[in-house]
Amino acid sequence: MAFEPPQRLVRALGETAPDGDDWLEKLPEAARQAVALRELTVERVQMPGGRSSLVVLVRRPDGTPAVLKLAPPRARPESERAALAHWGGAGAVQLLDEPPVEGVLLLERLHPDVSVRSLPEAKALLEAAGTLRRLWVEPPGEHRFETVAERTGRQAEAMRATASGDAGVSALVDAALAARTELLTAPPERRLLHGTFRQSKVLAGERMPWLAVGPDPVVGECAFDLARLVRDRVEDLIASPSGAATTRRRVKRLAESLDVDQERLRGWTLFRAVESGVRALRVGRPKDAELLLEFAGWL
Template identity: 85%
Template sequence: MAFEPPRRLVRAFGETAPEGDDWLATLPEVAERAVARRGLTVERVQVPGGRSSLVVLVRTAEGAPAVLKLAPRRARPESERAALVHWGGRGAVQVREEGDEEGVLLLERLHPDVSVRSLPEAKALLEAAGTLRRLWVEPPGSHPFETVAERTGRQAEAMRAGAAADAQVAPLVDAALAARAELLGGPSEQRLLHGTFRQSKVLAGDRMPWLAVGPDPVVGESAFDLARLVRDRVEDLIAQPSGASTTRRRIKRLAESLEVDQERLRGWTLFRAVESGVRARRVGRERDAELLLEFAGWL
């Protein structure tokens, strides 16, 4: 079978890959080798798939359904593996093999075309939040994961560069960086977080109704993880005349339901929305940038 990467992956890789990165060119060969090594039967490549990995629906030599996921080193697949192993299937997809092949994961098969995003909005938020709560556990000792301070520190540098090049976003960047400094100013809880959690990252399963996939794990406070969920369906929020008030109610409801400080959730929601907006503008996704920065302005 020809392992043709989906257009979404090709487009995203073109936006973010450093010069000289040949992962996409070598992907078909890597996929063939991974399939042959495990004796897998390929059903199909998942489309549209993600922005940082190739997902292939397969069956094992015993005929069991599974997912083969291939990702470049910069997507931190070994960090993903470590988090999934630590969760052990509690709230997240299970790893099907120990494995030491870098950038290759064999995972439990969920229902890839059914996410909580398919539910009505209120129900989707409830189910997603319940899934997220199960992931917030103590990290393993001597863990390999980035901390929130480390990750947002890297992001802050890129945000400053974006603000220097675009005076229009500078006030929002200043507000986001000030919020980050305040949030990191004192001690906070240290939990293993999903890192990139949203409704589309929660898929229907068989052993549990909903399970999380695709973590980019990080260690820090729960409010950081929940902040990405606040802006889910941002295009719908922006289209509503009451979008700003709906957002504030969503922050209050999610904070109360998951016992997270409301102001800390607001602060991390601001930081993450501005960071995503500046990044989208940097790679030419202007429509996404406009939505995210308008949303951030409500906070």
């Protein structure tokens, strides 16, 4: 079978590829080797797929359905492996036993086309928040996960460099960086976080109704994780005449439902929205940037 990467993956990785990166070129052969090593039967490549990995629907030698996932080093697949192993299937997709190969994960099969985004908005937020709560556990001892301070520190440097030529963007960046500085002063807890949680990262399963997939794990306070969920369906929020008020209600409702400080959630939502918006500007996605920065302005 030909393991051609979906165009969505090609475009996304092309935005962030360092000079000389040849992971996409080597991907078809790496996928063939991964399938052969595990004696898997390939059903199909998941389309349109994700933005950081190739996802292949397969069956194991005993006929059990599974998912084979291949990701480049910059997507931190070994960090994902460690987080999934630590969660042990509690709230997240189960990591299956396999010969460990760097950049290759064998996972339990969920329903890849059914996420909580298929539910009405209020129900989707409720189910997503409930799933997220189960992931917030103590990190393993001697862990090597990136911390919130480390990740946002790298992002802050890129934000400053990108926003220097636009007064409106610079003002939002200044506000986001000030919020980050204050939030890092005294974080209320230290948990293992999903890192990139949103509704589309919660899929229907057989073991449990909903399970999280695709973590980019980080260690820090829970409000950082929840912040990305606040802006889910941002295009609908921007299109609504009551979008700003809806956003503020969402911050309040999510904070109360998960026992997170409302102001800390608002601060991290601001930082993450501005960071994403500035990154969209940097890689040439002005429409996405406009949505995200308008949303950030409501906070």
